[in-house]
Structure formats: structure tokens, C-alpha cells
Amino acid sequence: MDNNRHIPDRDDDIDGYEKIDRYNPDLIESLKGHYHEVLKLIGEHPGREGLLKTPERMAKAMLYLTHGYDLNAEEILKSAMFKEDYSQMVVVKDIEVYSMCEHHMLPFLGKAHVAYIPNGYVVGLSKIPRIVDVFARRLQVQERLTNEIRDCIQQTLNPIGVGVVIECRHMCMSMRGVQKQNSVTTTSAFTGAFLQDKTRTEFLNLISSRLS
Ligand SMILES: Nc1nc2c(ncn2[C@@H]2O[C@H](COP(=O)(O)OP(=O)(O)OP(=O)(O)O)[C@@H](O)[C@H]2O)c(=O)[nH]1
Numbered sequence: 001m002d003n004n005r006h007i008p009d010r011d012d013d014i015d016g017y018e019k020i021d022r023y024n025p026d027l028i029e030s031l032k033g034h035y036h037e038v039l040k041l042i043g044e045h046p047g048r049e050g051l052l053k054t055p056e057r058m059a060k061a062m063l064y065l066t067h068g069y070d071l072n073a074e075e076i077l078k079s080a081m082f083k084e085d086y087s088q089m090v091v092v093k094d095i096e097v098y099s100m101c102e103h104h105m106l107p108f109l110g111k112a113h114v115a116y117i118p119n120g121y122v123v124g125l126s127k128i129p130r131i132v133d134v135f136a137r138r139l140q141v142q143e144r145l146t147n148e149i150r151d152c153i154q155q156t157l158n159p160i161g162v163g164v165v166i167e168c169r170h171m172c173m174s175m176r177g178v179q180k181q182n183s184v185t186t187t188s189a190f191t192g193a194f195l196q197d198k199t200r201t202e203f204l205n206l207i208s209s210r211l212s
Pocket residue numbers: 101102103140141142143170172173177178
């Protein structure tokens with residue numbers, strides 16, 4: 001985590017949420033300067049009325065779009081783990097994903113489907129989409145995003161198994177480059193019981209009704 005992104009931490013900000021929107025003004029100034037140059041280099045006139053505040057907006061937007069660097073996924077999960085005698089599969093599906101590819105810094109977006117089988121503890125349901133965001137709101141490749149979500153849940157919650165499926169459209173493949181408007185990339189990652197056909201099939205069946 002790069003502390004230069006922020007004005008100083010509060011001591012009680014364990015998972016990082018307090019930091020969002022409290023960005024270091026010097027960093028915003030520096031990013032503004034660079035975006036001002038970018039606007040000039042693409043042939044625009046940063047002094048024209050519509051663009052006057054654009055470098056600052058871009059700086060703030062970029063820091064927001066990468067705010068996953070400021071959050072601690074493990075702490076988020078740990079903050080809502082409850083002892084519970086439930087041993088069936090828990091599935092949270094259709095979680096919106098907004099990320100940016102690390103190759104072009106263009107968006108890729110779609111859905112994540114996450115499941116786990118508890119091993120004495122369940123996690124607060126909202127924490128699953130939250131950790132999807134922690135890893136999505138960084139420069140990513142879809143494969144690594146999928147693995148990072150799986151590994152975080154497995155290592156923190158120690159469940160009987162974890163399954164993650166992500167399906168996304170990549171703007172770098174539609175707005176530019178190969179220019180394929182309708183291709184969707186699907187990635188998956190499993191641990192434990194989900195490595196067995198029966199459990200994996202149950203998970204895939206549970207999410208398949210909505211696969212786009
Ligand atoms: N595996 C993987 N590749 C990605 C992801 N996002 C973007 N890419 C790919 O990263 C690759 C970068 O390839 P390069 O040949 O270096 O870049 P490029 O010349 O801009 O490639 P084109 O997109 O084919 O024009 C491209 O094939 C992208 O489609 C991702 O999440 N996972």
C-alpha cells in the first residue's frame with residue numbers, strides 16, 4: 001500500500017475505508033499537472049472552458065478507480081466472521097465487476113460469482129462483494145483478479161472450498177484493437193471441495209441460470 005496516496009491514516013482505520021476520498025493534495029496536484037500535459041499532447045486545449053477542471057477530475061477519478069490499493073481484503077473479511085453451524089454451499093452471484101486492464105488501462109466489466117462451503121465460520125454476505133471490489137479496483141488481468149479473490153477467502157476463512165467465476169467484457173477488445181463488441185471472457189478458480197466434479201457442477205448449475 002502506498003501511503004503517499006493519502007493524508008495521514010487514522011489509527012482505527014484497520015480495513016482502509018476511512019482513507020477513501022482523503023487523498024493527498026500534493027498527489028492530486030501532481031496528477032493534475034500530468035493530465036494537463038496529456039490533454040495538450042493529444043491535441044486538445046486544456047485552457048478551454050470545458051476542460052478547465054478536467055485534469056483535476058481525471059486525477060480524482062483515477063485515484064477512485066484504483067482505490068483497491070488502499071483497502072485490506074483480509075481485514076474486511078475478518079471484520080465479519082461469525083461462528084455458524086452451516087455446512088452447505090453459500091453462493092453470492094451476479095456481483096458487478098468494474099476493473100481496469102493493466103495493459104491499456106481501459107475498463108473491463110461484468111460479473112463475479114463467488115461460492116464457499118463454510119468450515120465452522122460464515123462471513124457477512126456484503127463482505128464478498130466488498131473483497132471483489134478490493135481486488136477489482138486496481139490495475140488487473142482477469143485471471144489474477146479471479147485467483148486473488150479465491151486465495152483471500154481460502155486463506156482468511158479457511159472454508160472447505162472456494163469457487164470463483166468471473167465473466168467480463170474488455171473495452172480494450174471492443175473500443176480499440178481487435179474490436180470485437182460481443183466477446184465475453186470467462187475465468188474460474190477453485191479450491192478444496194470445488195476441485196471435485198460434483199461440487200463444482202453444483203456451483204456452476206446454481207450460477208448458470210443467469211450466465212450472460
Ligand atoms: N490474459 C489477459 N489478457 C488481457 C487482459 N486484458 C487485456 N488483455 C490482453 O493483453 C494483451 C496485450 O497484448 P499486446 O500485443 O502487448 O498489446 P496490443 O498490441 O495493444 O494488443 P491488441 O489488443 O491485440 O491490439 C492483449 O491481447 C489484450 O487483449 C486480461 O485480463 N487477461
